Amino acid sequence: MKLQRQIAGPVYAWLLLLPAAVLMVAFTHYPIVGGFIASFFSTGREGRPSKFIGLENYSSMIADPVFWQVLQNNAIYALGVIPISVSLAIFMAVCVNGRLPGRGIVRAAYFTPTILPMIAVANIWLFFYTPQIGLLDQICGLFNIPSHSWLGDTKTALGCMMVLAVWKDAGFFMIFFLAALQGIPPELEEAALIEGAGRWYFFRRVTLPLLMPTMLFVLVNATINSFKLVDHIFILTKGGPDNASSLLLYYIYEVAFGFWDTAYASTLTVVLLVILCLAAITQFRYMEKRVHYQ
């Protein structure tokens, strides 16, 4: 009986695991490895099969000004969107956690953008940014600011994307801070206030340090998001003008499914994966630390 159990256990376990393992290898591990290998080959075309070309894709990537442009855009995008949306998220969480009149409505308003598809909200925001008849220009008109092609100008197109991304993400990050805040006993604040500590002082010295573990989790997720979510570009600018608002993943999409240069797209994907891995390493190191705390 015991022997039978010992043999049956592992076999059972692997049988249970098998269906998920097959699909996961096929659509996660294989494409990671396969894409890496494909980046050393040329794109196969009619009559010209794919062949090994060493680092040629990488050297043309380094020589490709669009690659550097989208990488820079993505860095600006991440560095702009992440701090603003995370600070707003903390502010939102603190407000909603306190005794705010109409708390339920406010919380719903903050969170709603999270459950709306990016495509749908981009449709709405497109109209805000439309020159002359768009809402933004109409508001500017009230202050005698001349009409502006917000999405058509290389200086403002990326900024328009960033505003939309902040609006979409802040409410989502809020709920994680809210969960953390709910873990802080309310007596702590009462005691501090009675002792004469100001609200701002209490926030800085007590609340914020307690939010730090959540902060790291949110920062990593925000970083991943800023490289992963490019849906709005399809509606608002298609990466233009002059790639001013294109991001890395959108460029990969264009190269792979617009120019059908899959080898070069695979090379670009390798860069994207390296960035995501760096974010992952940060997360794992943090998880290790958290184990020590518990």
Added chain:
Amino acid sequence: MINRGSDWMQKVEVLAAWLLAFLWAAPLLYAIWAAFHPMDFISRFILTAPLTVDNFRNAWKVAPFARYFFNTFVLVSITLVGQFILCTMAAYAFARFEFPGKEIAFLLVLVQIMIMPDVLIVQNYKTISSLGLVDTILGIGLPYMASAFGIFLLRQAFKQVPKELVEAARVEGAGWLSVLWKVYIPLAKPTYVAYGLVSVSYHWNNFLWPVIITNSTETRPLTVGLSIFGAPESGVNFSVISAGTLLAVSPLLIAFLLFQRQFVQSFMRSGIK
């Protein structure tokens, strides 16, 4: 004595909170305004503006929304069923069995939490196309079915099931599968609800992969349909676009407004790994 300065501060804070809430709700409220009024009133906010549902009628006529709804519904359902079955089995293996290679297998699962199929579009397209699944709804859902995130959440839930309950069921002669069915799954119900809500919202809203895989009305989900419909080339005016957009988001939006607490808690749970 409570600081008197904080009284004034609190008022500013409340005001800021409300202003922010207004800004956050404004795009949606604006879309509702535009959808229910004729185009002339699109940026003239007067209370006496005539209400109309013509925009919805037009939107429904211009684009095959019924078909898109059906496609999204099928997509979300098969993806969720696939995820539930595959993730339950895998999570059960990780939570309650000892087997050689368990650690490394789990590490390989974790890889997908960071590198999701969303960014592996180039190679996955090749795979789906060699399987002959381009332009099928199954082709959209398949890469997401073995979800690391689902395995992770369910494994956590299964690990919390008390050993005594399992032993009791075993003593009564239940096999491993019936233990899973009668003990683990019922006790993990809140996790299934949370994961289900997150998964449905995710796949209802997903766009990049579906736009790559689909190229006909018969397979396009709502988001892809909406992007064609909202494109400037379609020549549809903004009131009608708003109406179409509202149509597409309304099921999820209404569900959210009705079950707000459940939604927020599910998303919260999904983040606290």
